[in-house]
Amino acid sequence: MAKIQLNGKKVTIKPKTTIYELLKRFKLNNKKVAIEHNKIIVPRASYKKKYLKNNDKLEVVHFIGGG
Amino acid sequence: MKKDIFKVANKRLKSRLIVGTGKYKSFKETAQAVKESGADMVTIAVRRVNILDKKKPILTDYLNPKKIIYLPNTAGCFTSEDALRTLRLAREMGGWKLVKLEVLGDKKTLYPNMVETLKSTKVLVKEGFKVMVYCTDDPLLAKKLEDYGASAIMPLASPIGSGLGIQSKVNISLIIKQSKVPVIIDAGIGTASDATIAMEMGCDGVLINSAIANAKKPIMMARAFKNAVIAGRDSYLSGRMKKNYFATPSSPIDGLI
Numbered sequence: 281m282a283k284i285q286l287n288g289k290k291v292t293i294k295p296k297t298t299i300y301e302l303l304k305r306f307k308l309n310n311k312k313v314a315i316e317h318n319k320i321i322v323p324r325a326s327y328k329k330k331y332l333k334n335n336d337k338l339e340v341v342h343f344i345g346g347g
Numbered sequence: 348m349k350k351d352i353f354k355v356a357n358k359r360l361k362s363r364l365i366v367g368t369g370k371y372k373s374f375k376e377t378a379q380a381v382k383e384s385g386a387d388m389v390t391i392a393v394r395r396v397n398i399l400d401k402k403k404p405i406l407t408d409y410l411n412p413k414k415i416i417y418l419p420n421t422a423g424c425f426t427s428e429d430a431l432r433t434l435r436l437a438r439e440m441g442g443w444k445l446v447k448l449e450v451l452g453d454k455k456t457l458y459p460n461m462v463e464t465l466k467s468t469k470v471l472v473k474e475g476f477k478v479m480v481y482c483t484d485d486p487l488l489a490k491k492l493e494d495y496g497a498s499a500i501m502p503l504a505s506p507i508g509s510g511l512g513i514q515s516k517v518n519i520s521l522i523i524k525q526s527k528v529p530v531i532i533d534a535g536i537g538t539a540s541d542a543t544i545a546m547e548m549g550c551d552g553v554l555i556n557s558a559i560a561n562a563k564k565p566i567m568m569a570r571a572f573k574n575a576v577i578a579g580r581d582s583y584l585s586g587r588m589k590k591n592y593f594a595t596p597s598s599p600i601d602g603l604i
Contacts, residue, residue: 287395306398312407313396314440316432321439339395341436343406345377346392346422347367347507347556 282334293332300327302338313342351584353551355388355529356445356477356498358416362386363546364576365418365531367556371565374409380559381410384569388416390447390554392423393433393440412441418479420447425460427467434471445498446471447533449481457507457534461488465495472496481533484518486525493528500526501533501554504545508557510537513545523549539568539575546579547587 282293286302293302299315299322315322316339322330332338353360366386371377381389389410397403410417419437421430427450434446448467452460459482471478472495479499480492489500502522505511512535513519523530529551536542542553555572562568 287398289398308396308398312405312440314393314436316436319432321435323439339436340398341393341440342396343391343417343419343437343440344394345368345371345374345406346420347369347390347554347560 282332282336284332284334284336284338286338287340297332298328299330299332299338302332303327303340308340313340315340351580353529355479355531355552358388358445360387360416360552362388362573362576363552363580364542364572365390365552365554366559366569366572367554368406368410369422369556370560374404374406376565377406378409380565380569381415383566383573384555384559385573386415388418390418390420390556392420393437416445417441417443418445418447419443421449423451424449425451425463427463427470430463430467431470434476435474438476444475445477445479447479447481447501459483459503461485465491468492468495468497479531484515484522486518486521489522489530490525493526497528499529499531499551501531503534504532504541505535507534508561509535510558510561511535512537512541513548516548519545519550520548539571542572542575543579543582546576547582549583552576 282295284291318337353363362385364384364386365388366384367390368377421433424430430450437443450460450463451457461483468478468480477498479501480497481501484502504513531552531554532545532550533554536555536558545553559565559568
């Protein structure tokens, strides 16, 4: 098992989990989001290729109302 | 009559009113207010997804980004680094190149930090962004932003959310006169007549959020702003009458009984 930070919260994942699988687990795979993996933006096309490892930091953002 | 076209970064807009989507009671109210305002561009913010509450409604369900232009902003960013990070994420999300930059310098006044703002504008323009920039009403700094490639100059009328209206008409007028890119008043407008004044002065557009969202009847206020902006623009284009110090009668003197 590996521990990562997802939007500032500690989340435990199975080893060899991809970003795509993580999004699926949190039901975010169909939503319009953008992802930063250890401060580097991950293009949508790479979600299935990108594996997560212990202590990774993931930020998943979307659009909300704002002025 | 010649058609009055409003273009920002080669995007043609029908309305000179741009509205923010924050502070509303619900997304439903946001969507209704946007519709009533007639705006075809809305500002939006980038924030973390709430991973625990999956059923929470999302903005895109209420405002279709295919029908209305989303203008991602950097509200809440206090450094150039944060602002750049936010806009790069926004671009990744939907390919948005047209963005609104605001780098704040002080929590109490939300006054823009112009040193960081100028720095960020330069970087964003280099990366291919079209940047509409929230800024102070200093004509020299506004000119510098334009030189750096800003797509629109967006000086504050007064502090964000204050509703104090245009506090420095002289500075805003100087900015309007010197700018070759659109000048859009951003922040501080309190009520519909403030927007009319801005438009009569020759501003190319206004951006409103709090004045609509914080009104007792936001949807009606959205309509008021739509009309106020149209009235102000028409008035500006019509050219106002001269001011006189003495009265001149409106009815003819000839034929008086």
